[in-house]
Amino acid sequence: MDFGDYLFVSNVAASWPVIAGSYKVGDPAGPVAVCALTSERLVNPLVGLPGVAIAGMVYTANLGITRIVVNITANPAIRFLLICGRDSPLFKPGQSLVALSEHGVDDEKKIVGAAGYDPVLATLSPDQIKQFRKQVEVLDWTGEEDVEVLRENISGLFARSPGVFKGDGRTAAGPIATGENFVSIRPGGQREPLVYDPKGYFVISLDREQEEIVLRHYLPDHTPAHEMRGRGATSMLLGLLREGLVTQLSHAGYLGEELAKAQTALQFGLRYDQDRPLRPSETPVKTLEAPAPVQSSEQRQPTDSQPQIPAKMPAIRQPITLQELQSAGAGSKVDLVLSVSEISGPQKFTGDFLVSDEAEPFNAFHRTQERIxxxxxxxTRIIMGVAGEIATGSMLRISGRIDENRLVHVEQLVILTKVARIVD
Structure with missing residues (x-):
């Protein structure tokens, strides 16, 4: 490495890696990156070897590989990507990495020849993928977990390094992009009932250095959307509800469980991987001090520095039955589902009262002869749509008060047309 390249790599190392992940950094000027797939125990003994710039794990063939590509292309000193350890039998990120190196991606940014689940690199640019394939030689040693064998092979790679990658043939190539961009959202908000699922999904991880839970929201096409950081599961879940990113009961319950697991792992130094049980970490980590005991949720006043104790989410009520509707007196609060049969005014409609199906009480309904x-x-608060979608044939869940003329004055309206159905 000449002096110019040395200065360039030294400057890159000051802000590298550029994107978070399940890795440890060795010598940023080293030519070898090690991907141990799902074998965490390989990371510590390999990251300290001469020539190893970074060593880490990967679980998925989309976001996981995206982060590997971003970090490698941001450091032109890396010329080899060594794949070792156990591959995930479902997501197959190891096989997908090899396929990316050999075949690239198609017009939809799907890795050609990848056998992994949803191997789409949606946020990578063509230039990033092109540089990755030119910059590094991918060595497929999937299944190898013998540290001594890997040590010997890494030594051989270090000895034959071609030097800093030259993007234009003369100077060291710099990073093309800095990684994923998120809109920051804060935890907190009021707990509200949940019924239906939003579009997109969530990835939860821990930032041990900052002692925070990191929750990232992606759209269905894997585009980064929002990021939230916090220490309390309840506060973070309420923040998602406040932003309207979670509206399905099952999804909210799942996120509540995962955030509670992440909080526990953060407090007690356990290893946290989304969708997997908590277990002891193979790497010593700093733990958080547990919050002081409290007598009730009303007395609890968490601070920014004190994690919250996960609270149980309230049960979600089903819409009222026909019998409950018929017995409701003037001034009573009602929560019901109907199918609009007529628009009788600018902000007035008539519909058929619907009763919940026993098997799918929130998604399937039966029509009755009762008119609403x-x-x-x-x-009126409108959820899951806009006012223009209130039309003949639409399915609505409305809550409000019924007057002496049996007119329901709607306070909240959820548009169910796209997520629920009427069954015979």
């Missing part, structure tokens, strides 16, 4: 007349106002 309802009126909404500009102050």
């Amino acid at each position: 007349v309802a009126e909404w106002a500009p102050s």
Whole structure:
């Protein structure tokens, strides 16, 4: 490495890696990156070897590989990617990495020849993928877990390094992009009932250095959307509800469980991997001090530095039955589902009362002969859609008060047309 390349790599190392992941950094000027797949025990003994710039794990063939590509292309000193350890039998990121190196991606950014689940690199640019394939030689030693064998092979790679990658043939190539971009959102908000699922999914991890839970929201096409950081599961879940990113009961329950696991792992130094049981970490980590005992959730006043104790989510009520509707008196609060049969005014509609199916009480409904007349106002909260979707044939869940003329004054309206159905 000449002096110019040395200065360049030294400057890169000051801010590298550029994106978070399950890895440890060795010598940023080293030519070897080690991907141990799902074998965590290989990371510590390999990252300290001469010539190893970074060693880490990967679980998925989309986001996981994306982060590997971003970090490698951000450091032109890396010329080899060594794949070792146990591959995930479902996601197959190891096989997908090899396929990426050999075949690249198609027009939809799907890795050609990848056998992994959803191997789409949605946020990578063509230039990043092109540089990755030119910059590093991928060595497929999947299944190898013998540290001594790997040590010997890494030594051989170090000895034959071609030097810093030259993007244009003359100077060291710099990073093309800095990684994923998220809009920051804060934890906190009011707990509200959940019924239906939002579009997109969530990835939960721990930032041990900052002692925080990191929750990232992606759209269905894997585009980064939002990021939230916090220490309390309840506060973070409420923040998602406040932002309208979670509306399905099953999804909310799942996220609550995973965030509670992440909080426990952060407090007690356990290893946390999403969708997997908590277990002891193979690497010593700093633990958080547990919060002081409290007598009730009303008395608890968490601070930014004190993790919250996970609270049980309230049960979600089913819509009222026909019998409950018929017995509701003037001024009573009602929560019901209907199918609009007529728009009888600018903000008034008539519909058929629907009763929940026993097997799918939130997604399937049966029509009745009972007619409902309802009126909404500009102050009515509309969820899962816009006012223009209130039309003949639409399915709505409405809550409000019923007056002496049996007119329902709608306070909240959820548009169910795209997520629920009427069954015979």
